[in-house]
Amino acid sequence: xxxxxxxxxxxxxxxxxxxxxxxxxxxxxxxxxxxxxxxxxxxxxxxxxxxxxxxxxxxxxxxxxxxxxxxxxxxxxxxxxxxxxxxxxxxxxxxxxxxxxxxxxxxxxxxxxxxxxxxxxxxx
Numbered sequence: 001x002x003x004x005x006x007x008x009x010x011x012x013x014x015x016x017x018x019x020x021x022x023x024x025x026x027x028x029x030x031x032x033x034x035x036x037x038x039x040x041x042x043x044x045x046x047x048x049x050x051x052x053x054x055x056x057x058x059x060x061x062x063x064x065x066x067x068x069x070x071x072x073x074x075x076x077x078x079x080x081x082x083x084x085x086x087x088x089x090x091x092x093x094x095x096x097x098x099x100x101x102x103x104x105x106x107x108x109x110x111x112x113x114x115x116x117x118x119x120x121x122x123x124x
Contacts, residue, residue, distance in 0.1 A: 051118060
């Protein structure tokens with residue numbers, strides 16, 4: 001279901017609720033103090049841009065399809081022209097990948113439309 005012509009719109013900054021979501025996820029990987037410091041750094045980080053296919057490859061995660069409720073919901077936002085929140089990324093130098101701290105479903109939805117689409121990200 002590639003829709004290369006679809007314009008994907010983005011907010012200029014991640015939404016406030018994205019940071020607690022990132023903290024919850026990162027707390028599963030790191031101890032609480034490290035996870036909290038990573039989120040503080042993400043809040044201060046400037047936006048970067050990467051292609052959806054590059055974020056996908058660097059994360060080493062499986063791509064979720066539109067059968068996933070959250071991916072389908074984000075695809076609907078794209079189709080309706082609603083702005084999406086940039087994603088939050090953490091470089092995991094030990095394992096040589098990128099952790100999607102928040103925005104995995106958004107990344108999968110964007111990839112569904114256009115793997116070359118640019119995704120605004122905060123990355124540390």
